[in-house]
Amino acid sequence: MDWAPRDWDFSAAITAGGRSSRFGSDKALALARGRPLLDHVAESLRGCPTRLLIAPTGKYVLDGWKVIPDTRPGEGPLAGLEVALSHTPTEWLAFTGVDLPGLTADFWQALAQARTSASLAVFPLDGEGRPQPLAGLYRRDLLPRVTELLDAGERRLKLAAPPERYVLVPGWSAALRNINTPDDLAALLSRS
Ligand SMILES: Nc1nc2c(ncn2[C@@H]2O[C@H](COP(=O)(O)OP(=O)(O)OP(=O)(O)O)[C@@H](O)[C@H]2O)c(=O)[nH]1
């Protein structure tokens, strides 16, 4: 992979303020191939010049990542996106969670290449052909919309961008396996 800065003109944020209730312990720190899930995700975005970790202060130490706490703690990833968009210095932000250890730099580059001047978000399609908003690119202009949604009580991340303004990218469903339970992690590890 070429790490030329011109390829990484977007910022990165990992939202990590969840309670891992289905996993039963902090899944960000669960090990896959000897490294925490959080590290796998962070590695895929290490080329981004600005890297933000939306999490309680002091909960994680991730070299090169700036920790920013939630302004609406416990309100889910849409609230994490609001914080991230309000701190991103670039037009575009790669936004993801702690539990997608299959993401790679090539995945993010494929999304970046799919951006258009009219689009507000880029999402990959999952194995069922649905957009996966937890591994997407978001334009910073979405911030007022996200704030409005949250203020109105909305919590669904997929509503962050209007459907007519997002681009969908097929072909990456294998990279999108996400870990919600210990069985999910066991299944992932047994495949390799
Ligand atoms: N910043 C922030 N991130 C969150 C919040 N809730 C969930 N997330 C993150 O969003 C991503 C996907 O969420 P889930 O898979 O539901 O994770 P979770 O909420 O920790 O797990 P469950 O309790 O089992 O739902 C993970 O990276 C979570 O850490 C929150 O309130 N604030």
Ligand SMILES: [Mg+2]
């Ligand atoms: Mg959750």
